Amino acid sequence: MKGIPSPCFVLEESKLARNLELMHSVKERAGISIILALKGFAMWKVFPTIQKYLDGATASSLHEAILCFEEMNSKAHTYCAAYVPEEFEQISDISSHISFNSLNEYHRYKEICHKKGLKCAIRVNPEYSDVGTALYNPCAPGSRLGETYEHFKDGIPEGITGLHFHALCESNSYDLERTLNSFEKHFGHLLDQIEWINMGGGHLMTKAGYDIEHLISILKNFQVKHKVKIILEPGACAVWQTGYLTSRVLDIVNHHGIKTAMLDISFTAHVPDTLEMPYRPTIREGSAEDSALPYAYRLGGMSCLSGDFLENYFFEKELHIGDSITFEDMIHYTMVKTTTFNGVNHPSIGILRSNGEFEVIRKFGYDDFKNRLS
Ligand SMILES: Cc1ncc(COP(=O)(O)O)c(C=O)c1O
Numbered sequence: 261m262k263g264i265p266s267p268c269f270v271l272e273e274s275k276l277a278r279n280l281e282l283m284h285s286v287k288e289r290a291g292i293s294i295i296l297a298l299k300g301f302a303m304w305k306v307f308p309t310i311q312k313y314l315d316g317a318t319a320s321s322l323h324e325a326i327l328c329f330e331e332m333n334s335k336a337h338t339y340c341a342a343y344v345p346e347e348f349e350q351i352s353d354i355s356s357h358i359s360f361n362s363l364n365e366y367h368r369y370k371e372i373c374h375k376k377g378l379k380c381a382i383r384v385n386p387e388y389s390d391v392g393t394a395l396y397n398p399c400a401p402g403s404r405l406g407e408t409y410e411h412f413k414d415g416i417p418e419g420i421t422g423l424h425f426h427a428l429c430e431s432n433s434y435d436l437e438r439t440l441n442s443f444e445k446h447f448g449h450l451l452d453q454i455e456w457i458n459m460g461g462g463h464l465m466t467k468a469g470y471d472i473e474h475l476i477s478i479l480k481n482f483q484v485k486h487k488v489k490i491i492l493e494p495g496a497c498a499v500w501q502t503g504y505l506t507s508r509v510l511d512i513v514n515h516h517g518i519k520t521a522m523l524d525i526s527f528t529a530h531v532p533d534t535l536e537m538p539y540r541p542t543i544r545e546g547s548a549e550d551s552a553l554p555y556a557y558r559l560g561g562m563s564c565l566s567g568d569f570l571e572n573y574f575f576e577k578e579l580h581i582g583d584s585i586t587f588e589d590m591i592h593y594t595m596v597k598t599t600t601f602n603g604v605n606h607p608s609i610g611i612l613r614s615n616g617e618f619e620v621i622r623k624f625g626y627d628d629f630k631n632r633l634s
Pocket residue numbers: 297299300339426428429430460461462463493494495496497
């Protein structure tokens with residue numbers, strides 16, 4: 261679209277609103293709370309919109325908790341894999357709920373929490389997950405995330421009012437159901453001792469085909485059966501398919517017949533999940549799969565990391581310098597993970613408003629690179 265710079269993360273306002281409306285209706289119909297996981301999306305310019313639909317945010321660090329407090333005007337539900345002692349007082353001042361990754365940490369910090377009237381939970385590990393990629397599976401054997409059931413034979417320590425688990429990733433309601441069965445098997449005996457349960461993130465209810473009615477019935481049944489308040493804290497789901505990343509071809513190199521279109525983005529610096537997961541994003545101008553198309557190009561990132569490229573994409577027409585390549589669904593786990601490796605500039609950030617107008621909300625430059633280090 262005219263006026264959109266390259267490279268630029270473009271959030272589409274109307275698509276964000278559509279996702280948030282769906283999440284809001286689930287929360288209302290199931291009688292639960294839904295908060296946004298800032299680790300997946302922290303573009304605070306749109307927090308006022310998010311606030312209208314959701315119940316706040318979950319933070320996984322002091323900085324995310326401050327962002328929640330400052331820009332969402334609400335105290336965070338905070339879970340850190342391990343708390344930094346020098347930060348805990350401040351975290352406890354701006355959090356309403358604190359989840360601990362271990363019983364040791366709970367005992368270390370419980371007095372501060374109780375003095376301030378915070379709601380405390382222990383993260384537990386249901387030891388069941390349908391997540392296939394080990395990098396994203398919190399229940400992989402030996403996982404450091406969440407206490408295992410053997411520590412709860414004698415119940416739950418005094419002062420803990422909640423349980424927290426996170427075992428899903430881009431999952432559906434049937435994955436949740438199976439995870440809950442395992443959770444109940446291992447931790448069911450604790451449920452009459454607690455008031456609330458945080459079922460983590462990974463609930464991709466905004467994906468086409470997600471069985472919303474099934475999700476609502478699981479949540480309602482669980483609440484009735486165990487008389488606990490349920491909180492979900494998805495991240496990706498709120499901004500699933502709500503925008504794109506623009507890029508353009510800077511050069512084309514041809515080495516022994518392998519053509520690479522060199523782009524003005526870096527996969528490792530700007531969309532690292534494409535290399536880490538790895539996965540092949542959809543592009544507007546060509547195809548990731550259709551090898552019958554006549555022109556094939558690797559898409560090359562602008563860093564000097566050898567592996568900073570995506571294997572062949574296929575096109576109807578030959579690519580030329582200056583052509584646009586638009587990567588779809590580039591809003592979750594992108595802006596939160598970017599780096600300035602190689603000194604590459606950060607893509608601009610913009611919003612395509614519901615009325616069709618485009619607004620750049622942030623441009624980056626040398627100072628952003630310089631100020632990260634000293
Ligand atoms: C503890 C916790 N909660 C919530 C989330 C958000 O998950 P998602 O963005 O997949 O919904 C994550 C993601 O890693 C997480 O680790």
